[in-house]
Amino acid sequence: QVQLQESGPGLVKPSETLSLTCSVSGDSISGYYWTWIRQAPGKGLEWIGNVYHSGHTNCNPSLKSRVTISVDTSKNQFSLHLTAVTAADTAVYYCARDRPFRDAPFDHWGQGALVTVSS
């Protein structure tokens, strides 16, 4: 059974960098896209971007200038870095698995990590 677990600081100061890691267990990280999705309090889901096991990434154009997503296949982990955060970046951040074929769904999700941006 594939399991994903987000980890990282729950509180980040404005203008600083939000960093989260997703640890994958139960399957190899190879052969999939690995995705970050967030949900602001009381709001809907927002796709942030993904990384393939090769390191190739895709990002939401609205966040592209601030987002870096990377993968560490040796640790079966992938990471999100979001720079210059503001209160608008306060959200639950989910990691999820996506398959490399057309119309593939996000079939496994982490439980989510709440990150609050506040001084």
Add this chain to the structure above:
Amino acid sequence: SSELTQDPVVSVALGQTVNITCQGDSLRSNLASWYQQKSGQAPVLVIYGKNVRPSMIPDRFSGSSSGDTSSLTITGAQAEDEADYYCNSRGTGGNHVEFFGGGTKLTVL
């Protein structure tokens, strides 16, 4: 446009059938996936592709599509189906960018 539009609120009487719709240009060339999210929990995949259900999802959930609209149907809604439902698909551009609908809050009366 890659925007996906959902009705914010839908209600259904216990045991009745409900359709939750998702509309957008990207759905003319991409199939939607549907996720159920209960309060305080992570989303769960319920339908994807051409009406494919993951193994743990009850068969009262089904999906369909026509033109620019995808639909999630719950036949014989149960109290435990009360949740937020989100559709998702890739955008219409050649790059790999994903979009979610705004979500539909389903109330079971």
